[in-house]
Amino acid sequence: MKNIAVIGAGAGGLAAAYDLVQAGHQVTVFEQESRPGGLAAGFKEPEWDWELEKFYHHWFQSDHAILSLINELGLSDKVEFHQPTTVMYYDGDFYPFDTPIAALKFPGLSFFGKMRFGFVTVFLRYLAKWQPLEKYTAHEWMKKYYGEKVYSTMLEPMLVGKFSSHYQDVNMAWFWARFKARTPKLGTFNGGFQAFLDQFAEILSQKGVRFSFNTGIRGIQPLENGQIELSLENGKAIFDQVLATVPPFLLAKLTPSLDEVYKQKLTSLKNIGAVVLILSIKKPLSKKGYYWFNLPKSSGFPFLALVEHTNFLAPEHYNGEHLIYCGDYLENSHEYFSLTKEEMVARFLPSLKRINPDFQTDWLQKSWLFRAPYAQPVPGVNHSEKLPAIQTPISNLYFASMSQVYPWDRGTNYAVELGRRAAGIMLSAS
Incomplete structure (x- = not known):
């Protein structure tokens, strides 16, 4: 039995931990946040029945990796699919295009x-x-x-x-x-993605996986005997194998002893961030029940996409509130990464009248602002040749991040596939 650490309790890290503990190893998952989830994490208001994702999420019917895992966990009865309408803005109006x-x-x-x-x-x-x-x-x-x-x-x-x-x-x-x-039908988990991730973490705990939440990693150092030492906020811990599911640039920063070729691959990967403002309003915004609005930059909207979440899942899950995501992918230097929530609301709210002329500012009840500086990898020409390998040059140190799900787009499905692939490589080295 090996003593293994997984850094990061997102979907990929949890999936890797599942396969590693199933193989009989002792696994500890370190997570700097207070709950599992990563970019798929959610939040819940006291009066809501369901969690809401901080960044809009759904599954496709073709998402084999995540749906197969859910089936293995005995939770398939909690997955539901619907077919909401996606529209494209053109010449002053919106047209279905799905x-x-x-x-x-x-x-x-x-x-x-x-x-x-x-x-x-x-x-x-x-x-x-x-x-x-x-x-x-x-x-x-x-x-x-x-x-x-x-x-x-x-x-x-x-x-x-x-x-x-x-x-x-x-x-x-x-x-x-x-x-x-991609498929027209979109899926979710009863209670929201966070509910799935919480239940997954609980199943892992019952299997013996240890979780250390609110724990940041300060450094990763290989030892002469082949083990890996993690510097924590309150001390150090030594493991036989370590899987890091952190952003590429962070692994380079945490592990100064990585060779320069591999480190160069990590630091040369481009990415942009995501900004999402969520609004709770009193009435539905879309008169036709549209779910996803694709908004070209040239159309003058202050964000890329508007997602009326409660045209996908019933507002009854959220105390009857109508919930809207206003999201964009942007360079980290963009002003949206520094504006306050109130400034963002003032910037975004007037544009809702272009979607529904009846919209009034007094429809707004609450708002939440979430930002992620590492949210979307940018794959350039011949990207497969530039990807860092899961097995790093340091023996017993492994790496899995959303940049490596290429050519697929980032999301929980491909995070699970990558996490399980990394676990397989680690087990083959045991």
Whole structure:
């Protein structure tokens, strides 16, 4: 039996801990926050029945890794799927764009443009492989094969919104993954993602996993005997193996003895942050019950996406309140990372009238602001060649972060897949 540490109690860290303890090892999970969850963590007002994610989350029906894990845990009966409506802003109005029929009705493209969009998308979803696509930027590939009109109307706004000033750097394999794996039906867990993560942590505790919450890691140091020493806020602890699920730049900072080649891979990975303002209002915002509003930067909205959460899950779970996410992906230097919550509300609130002309500021009941400086990796051309390996050059030190789920997009499903893959590598070295 080995004594193993997992740094980080997000979905990936918990999944790794599950496989490691199942194999008979002693596992300790360190988490700087007071609860498990990472970027999927939630919060709950006293009068609510369900937790609400700090950053909007859902599962797709194709999310095999997380759904299989939930089935292993005996919790599948607590997963539910719905099919809310996603819309795209075009020429002053919103149009559904989440099914083939909706795409055919979209007024922003000619008949030829719609056919071209359909044929290229079918190729990407059913025929293309991602490896050749990563040699090209999504910007150049989509302009060439979708055509200028389709690209500028539908696809470029998505890239700009998701990657800000890096949008022309992102490779086509990342965009391929969006077409390959996503489904119209979206899923969640009864009680919210936090409820799942809490129950998962409790199951792990019953299996013998130890949790050390409110514990930051100050340093990672290899010892001559092959063990790994962790410097904690109140002392030190020694382990046979360590899995770090922290951001790449943080691993480089915590582990000065890493060799320069690996450290360079860690520090050269680009990422941007996320800012989300959640609003509780008295009435539904969307008159047509739309869930997800894609808002091109050029349209003048002060955020990338508006997500009316209670058009996906019933407001009765939240004491009848209507909950809205206003979110954006931005460089860490953007002013949204320094404005106060009140300043953000003042900045965002007027734009809600463009979605519902009847909206009044007195509809607002409460608001919450969440920011994450490390929220979205930026995969450039030939990104697979630049990824740091799960096994670091330091014996018995392993690394798994959202940057390594490539070509897939970050999320709990691929975090689980990566965490279990890392655990498998660790077990094979035992």
